[in-house]
Amino acid sequence: MANIESKALQAKxxxxxxxxxxxxxxxVVFTPAVDIFETDKEITLLxxxxxVTSKALNIDLHENTLTLDGDVNSPERDDELEVMREYRTGxxxxxxxxxxxxxxxxxxxxxxxxxxxxxxxxxxAATPRKITVKS
Amino acid sequence: xxxxxxYEWPARNMTSAFEELESMKRQMxxxxxxxxxxxxxxxxxxxxxxxxxxxxxxxxxxxxxxxxLKADDIDISVTVDTLSISGEKRLPVEEENARYHRSERxxxxxxRIISLPSPVNTGKVEAGSADGILTVxxxxxxxxxxxxxxxxxx
Numbered sequence: 644m645a646n647i648e649s650k651a652l653q654a655k656x657x658x659x660x661x662x663x664x665x666x667x668x669x670x671v672v673f674t675p676a677v678d679i680f681e682t683d684k685e686i687t688l689l690x691x692x693x694x695v696t697s698k699a700l701n702i703d704l705h706e707n708t709l710t711l712d713g714d715v716n717s718p719e720r721d722d723e724l725e726v727m728r729e730y731r732t733g734x735x736x737x738x739x740x741x742x743x744x745x746x747x748x749x750x751x752x753x754x755x756x757x758x759x760x761x762x763x764x765x766x767x768a769a770t771p772r773k774i775t776v777k778s
Numbered sequence: 779x780x781x782x783x784x785y786e787w788p789a790r791n792m793t794s795a796f797e798e799l800e801s802m803k804r805q806m807x808x809x810x811x812x813x814x815x816x817x818x819x820x821x822x823x824x825x826x827x828x829x830x831x832x833x834x835x836x837x838x839x840x841x842x843x844x845x846x847l848k849a850d851d852i853d854i855s856v857t858v859d860t861l862s863i864s865g866e867k868r869l870p871v872e873e874e875n876a877r878y879h880r881s882e883r884x885x886x887x888x889x890r891i892i893s894l895p896s897p898v899n900t901g902k903v904e905a906g907s908a909d910g911i912l913t914v915x916x917x918x919x920x921x922x923x924x925x926x927x928x929x930x931x932x
Binding site: 651652653654656676677678679680681682683686687689691692693694695696718719720722723724725726727728729730756758 | 824825826827828829830831832833834838839841843844845846847848867869872873875876877878879880881882883884885886887888889895907909910911913
């Protein structure tokens with residue numbers, strides 16, 4: 644019986660946003676890693692945004708553009724001295740263009756353990772209907 | 779002296795001039811990469827998870843970004859001079875007929891040992907996880923704390 648072992652997780656550096664409107668606050672901005680998949684009923688977006696709390700997360704939907712904007716506070720206190728730094732802390736920002744088929748009034752967002760799960764239900768008319776072929 | 783020169787050229791068993799040029803090109807690429815990438819990147823161990831270590835007078839603080847992991851999913855153990863973090867990042871199984879547009883998040887097992895700069899008091903180590911960030915507080919062992927030495931006037 645095949646025993647599928649999980650492969651070892653690789654360390655990856657966070658993607659920094661290169662072109663972005665200038666921020667009012669200084670700091671580095673990262674692009675969160677996302678998974679986007681769809682079923683017949685809805686599209687789901689999962690984004691890794693560690694360090695972002697629900698209060699600090701702004702989800703904006705404006706003319707079919709979905710914007711994720713999560714602010715992250717530097718967890719180190721001022722009196723802590725750096726011994727080793729392998730990753731930087733910064734806010735997360737990413738934009739997506741949504742297709743017309745989303746029912747924008749029914750969007751659901753849950754932020755847990757630094758992962759955002761955004762459910763975008765499709766408009767009724769857009770759920771695929773099977774068309775039977777008559778012979 | 780003539781014999782020595784014959785031995786050293788062409789370099790390392792290369793048969794054609796092009797091979798030598800290729801090898802030089804590769805070495806130049808490595809050199810420039812080392813200059814630019816090395817400057818811009820932080821040095822890392824390359825092992826997941828990447829950690830930041832800070833300290834103050836009494837403690838070491840080790841932080842790691844582990845989105846999607848709850849406190850129960852993370853195994854932490856400590857010895858006097860090392861901290862070990864391991865676990866598995868599981869991506870929840872979604873519906874069977876889900877069609878993916880993007881798949882950038884990764885899951886899998888991880889296990890990492892971090893050497894501590896000086897001994898810690900293993901009995902008093904605390905670890906907490908909030909919003910996908912793991913913070914481990916390691917109180918320094920008494921011998922490792924800096925002691926003020928007063929300078930006597932003789």
